[in-house]
Amino acid sequence: MTTTAVRGTFLDFVDDPWKHVGDEAAATRFVHDGLLVVEDGIIADFGPYPEVAARRPDAAAAATVIADRLILPGFVDGHIHVPQTRILGAYGEQLLPWLQKWVFPEERKYFDPEYAIPGIERFFDNLLASGTTSCQAFTTAKRITTELVFEEAARRDMRIIAGVTAIDQHAPDWFTTTPEQFVADSRELIARYHGVGRSLYAITPRFAYGASVELLEACRLLKQEHPDMHVHTHISENPSEVRGATQLHPDCTDYLGIYEKFDLVGPRFTGGHGVWITNPEYQRLHDAGAALTFCPCSNLYLGSGLFRLGRAKDPVNGIRLTFGTDMGGGNRFSMIHVLDDAYKVGMLNNTLLDGSVDPVDQDLAESQRNKLNWARAFYSITLGGAHGLYLDDRIGNFDLGKEADFVALDWTAGPPGADWHASLLWDGTGAPDDLETVGELLFAMMAVGDERVVAETWVAGRRRYRRDGA
């Protein structure tokens, strides 16, 4: 058995801060001088240093001390495209022409292991340098890419959800799969990877617009064979896409109805984006226990629209939610940058909802929920992301028995000006010992900082990235 221990200042979440308006402390756990003990990648003990050290003196004596940092659970990216690593931020179309021009040609290269293997290594390097320790990922329509993604994730002991990313129409022939091939590939990969180590397979129809009825039937078949399996796809990203998809299914009243028709919507279903999801669809997502992924960098970058965060977090009829980069439709790898843009989307929504534009549209409660304070923000990319993926029994905070993924954040890092800004909030020695100041520093990191705040990233109790390269 391998035992490691880390001593430092820890912050994680024990509940959803949207449930505790004005009382962030009720949703958080802050340990100014803490000790985390990890055995074979699993959190074996955690709490205030004196208490844990008394129980585990050997571990305490050998602990790695991480000073002057805030240690948080590793970040969860709910929606990312592995083979778009090199084309992130490509100019400059809305969704459908952007796919044709940039995405399909680059993704094709990942059919060849010689290109795919180093490309996938870079993908994971970039994730770790951004503090992301878990993701739900798209690959390509080919088995080989998906297989290589699982292999590389396993090599780094990272938790991943992925699957052959099925598309069989509205794309070049060389890019697509067939329903039969998809079922065969999926079955083989499920047998080899699903539930092995930290890997989970997801039934992954790329999006309804790119899926024939036969392909969606194939997804239904796989879901029947594995009722507990994740389903990962796109939904209602862009108005033209919504129109295109629903026109293919005139019997469905909306986009969600398409996935429902094929029995794909339930727990562990994630629809990426959901910018144009209607209130009736929200209600059905809620009832089904299904999730959306909010991808603000992408929604702004592709001009898709403004995700209704305050609606998604409705206290009665809210839904499960992850945040995602959607790299490369999103133009950054960093979930810190996602928080910056998520805050901006919430603030923009509020100007439309607070009644200042048109009093008729005023909805102060939804407006309040749109506002991404520090607790909501970092919850959403840690425990909230895990909850969105039905993985909150395994990752997302420092509960005993969970997998030990975490990051050490440096509030003085970032672009010019970040350090002086941080000094306004905290100018003391070491990490602050009060939650209010910690929250202000976390907010500063997302508003003024970027991935440079990630000083170290640990996966399953092992340090896998160090900003200083040591």
Next chain:
Amino acid sequence: MTTTAVRGTFLDFVDDPWKHVGDEAAATRFVHDGLLVVEDGIIADFGPYPEVAARRPDAAAAATVIADRLILPGFVDGHIHVPQTRILGAYGEQLLPWLQKWVFPEERKYFDPEYAIPGIERFFDNLLASGTTSCQAFTTAKRITTELVFEEAARRDMRIIAGVTAIDQHAPDWFTTTPEQFVADSRELIARYHGVGRSLYAITPRFAYGASVELLEACRLLKQEHPDMHVHTHISENPSEVRGATQLHPDCTDYLGIYEKFDLVGPRFTGGHGVWITNPEYQRLHDAGAALTFCPCSNLYLGSGLFRLGRAKDPVNGIRLTFGTDMGGGNRFSMIHVLDDAYKVGMLNNTLLDGSVDPVDQDLAESQRNKLNWARAFYSITLGGAHGLYLDDRIGNFDLGKEADFVALDWTAGPPGADWHASLLWDGTGAPDDLETVGELLFAMMAVGDERVVAETWVAGRRRYRRDGA
């Protein structure tokens, strides 16, 4: 006489790219192997190396070679608040409460030189590290702050437009000035700094909501005394602010009407933001030769709304335009980040304008103009910014006789992933020698990079910032 010379790959603009749709080359000047000769801060010669070297063999022999970089004119920030350096990105209100909570207390510290001097030094350090060589800046309502800003800019030989930032209502007493004091302070500073070295004074009423009729009369008086002087203020940033300001002036049909009533709107007038400017106001800005500043980071960060870039760039009735950070309402110092967010605002506008949401709203021409391609983007923060400020006879490109401000950009720099992305566009030795590739790299820098792409910043022919610290 001091002569310096730089050899490298140069790109600047000779016209507005919005006038040359699909033909960016017509608006740009690209010199793959160029030589720039500077005498006493002024561009004395520029062009292809062999030609210039033949004319100026001594300068050529002593030239600094900047390899593997793209050299562009220094960036122009049309709207920035010096004393908000430390509170950029502060959480989390719309405009009016945000001023009360964060801005006024921090700006007050700049009444004391002991705090102000190092703060102002940091401000300019951050500008230069971001590639910004000129700005139009707000200070505080007190003479001392404004004086110290001019002194520090002069010490660095930077072109600056600034002025006592007058507010006499809707703020704490300790924060305001009086119309009489404002006139006295302005007259003194105009005498000492206006047109001295690279400094220009601007009559700077903070915004109509914070100005009494008497204060606006004082501005009118100063403008009558100095008809060619800049006027710098805010306009139509936020719906509540628009309502607040226009309610103070029931005789005005709109926000612009307030400034017009006091004879402030004409050439060299800049209104910051203009998010909620109406079509009739656009027309009058056009007719007056007045300008707006587009501050996308701020407009998103404070949730102010989506600036109508495509309307501002109307080919017949368009207006003069600068881009600005509006730091600290904007949460970044870098104009590169401004371009990232400006692109996002344009793309969001397009979804609303391209007819995919509602065919009734379709305006494909304005939609096309909203799209910030590389040429429009970098024009807007160089020659376009200079044009917006009526400074295009002095800065903005490499024309002979202009002031020699420039930056050297490194397309491989930025967050994790930026380098591999750039390698997809250009994998050759040195800088590319075709404009199309150069444009793709510039776009990559704004979409995927950040201020880290700024390798060197030169002001008036002298290197004032080097990323590597050497």
